[in-house]
Amino acid sequence: xxxxxxxxxxxxxxxxxxxxxxxxxxxxxxxxxxxxxxxxxxxxxxxxxxxxxxxxxxxxxxxxxxxxxxxxxxxxxxxxxxxxxxxxxxxxxxxxxxxxxxxxxxxxxxxxxxxxxxxxxxxxxxxxxxxxxxxxxxxxxxxxxxxxxxxxxxxxxxxxxxxxxxxxxxxxxxxxxxxxxxxxxxxxxxxxxxxxxxxxxxxxxxxxxxxxxxxxxxxxxxxxxxxxxxxxxxxxxxxxxxxxxxx
Amino acid sequence: xxxxxxxxxxxxxxxxxxxxxxxxxxxxxxxxxxxxxxxxxxxxxxxxxxxxxxxxxxxxxxxxxxxxxxxxxxxxxxxxxxxxxxxxxxxxxxxxxxxxxxxxxxxxxxxxxxxxxxxxxx
Numbered sequence: 150x151x152x153x154x155x156x157x158x159x160x161x162x163x164x165x166x167x168x169x170x171x172x173x174x175x176x177x178x179x180x181x182x183x184x185x186x187x188x189x190x191x192x193x194x195x196x197x198x199x200x201x202x203x204x205x206x207x208x209x210x211x212x213x214x215x216x217x218x219x220x221x222x223x224x225x226x227x228x229x230x231x232x233x234x235x236x237x238x239x240x241x242x243x244x245x246x247x248x249x250x251x252x253x254x255x256x257x258x259x260x261x262x263x264x265x266x267x268x269x270x271x272x273x274x275x276x277x278x279x280x281x282x283x284x285x286x287x288x289x290x291x292x293x294x295x296x297x298x299x300x301x302x303x304x305x306x307x308x309x310x311x312x313x314x315x316x317x318x319x320x321x322x323x324x325x326x327x328x329x330x331x332x333x334x335x336x337x338x339x340x341x342x343x344x345x346x347x348x349x350x351x352x353x354x355x356x357x358x359x360x361x362x363x364x365x366x367x368x369x370x371x372x373x374x375x376x377x378x379x380x381x382x383x384x385x386x387x388x389x390x391x392x393x394x395x396x
Numbered sequence: 397x398x399x400x401x402x403x404x405x406x407x408x409x410x411x412x413x414x415x416x417x418x419x420x421x422x423x424x425x426x427x428x429x430x431x432x433x434x435x436x437x438x439x440x441x442x443x444x445x446x447x448x449x450x451x452x453x454x455x456x457x458x459x460x461x462x463x464x465x466x467x468x469x470x471x472x473x474x475x476x477x478x479x480x481x482x483x484x485x486x487x488x489x490x491x492x493x494x495x496x497x498x499x500x501x502x503x504x505x506x507x508x509x510x511x512x513x514x515x516x517x518x
Contacts, residue, residue, distance in 0.1 A: 295422050295423050295425065296420055296421060296422025296423060296424045296438065297420070297421050297422055298418050298420050299420075299421075300417065300418055301417045301418060301419060301434075302417045304417065304418075316410070319410065326417075326418055328415065328417035344413070344415045344416060344417075344433060345413065345415055346413050346414055346415035346417075346418045346434070347411065347412060347413040348412055348414075349410060349412060349426075349427065349428070
């Protein structure tokens with residue numbers, strides 16, 4: 150049984166026609182199911198837990214990266230397969246998984262190629278793609294309790310599960326340190342970055358001296374430094390497309 | 397020696413890149429290739445290849461499959477395959493390798509033992 154969860158932002162006039170096409174295509178492919186639309190009155194966690202209680206084997210998220218990220222902590226603890234129908238402005242996660250936008254994603258769901266992916270975990274919150282720390286000074290990283298990395302210049306930090314540098318099934322995450330070499334003038338203009346450093350890890354502690362820096366996802370602060378981030382290997386079963394960015 | 401991409405782009409999935417603006421201290425055991433452009437102090441081991449760039453300073457014993465040295469290495473190098481010292485290389489330490497190339501201008505202060513293939517345990 151399938152449960153489809155529609156992000157509140159996708160449940161608007163702008164996407165009404167596309168949602169209607171999606172529903173029709175799901176019926177054609179014989180993979181229709183219960184459709185839940187997120188509102189202020191319905192929490193995402195509640196809907197996912199209801200789906201699990203009702204023996205849904207597949208939970209499909211219809212919306213943007215934000216919906217996928219928001220759902221991850223609840224889905225990571227549920228014994229379900231995850232599908233995505235990307236709808237909205239930012240869909241980098243679906244793109245990396247080889248899932249096309251809108252109605253075309255229904256055919257990927259129907260083909261049902263699955264892959265079991267690692268997740269990252271920080272303070273009991275899971276993430277699928279990445280976290281980031283804005284540029285700060287005195288940033289130090291302790292990787293797998295074996296070595297320390299000190300940034301010699303103010304640097305941004307990305308913690309990535311999948312990216313150009315990282316495969317989401319390899320049992321580790323990557324921390325990418327990008328030193329900021331040219332400061333923005335009065336906060337305007339683009340900062341410039343020199344060559345990045347990349348360290349694969351299983352467990353990472355980020356410190357930033359006496360200054361506390363935010364660790365962010367989708368523009369929201371998840372936690373502040375100091376913080377420890379770990380890989381949760383093979384934690385999530387996801388339906389992927391043929392054109393995914395990993396083998 | 398085609399251990400790394402010639403276009404200057406760095407690494408592939410699983411590689412470690414120590415950029416010019418970071419310093420690494422401790423026992424570094426890599427699972428892929430390791431590219432050092434910054435500073436490293438401690439030990440450096442991998443079953444794959446190590447490239448130490450022209451501006452890099454490594455104060456560590458290094459064990460790897462192949463090593464390409466263009467920067468400074470203060471420590472011993474145990475290399476199962478090929479060790480290449482570029483013209484800008486400075487190596488202060490003993491080396492154990494099965495294949496050695498030294499370009500004109502490189503500095504080597506230490507003993508050299510040629511082996512049939514030093515075993516790397518990472």
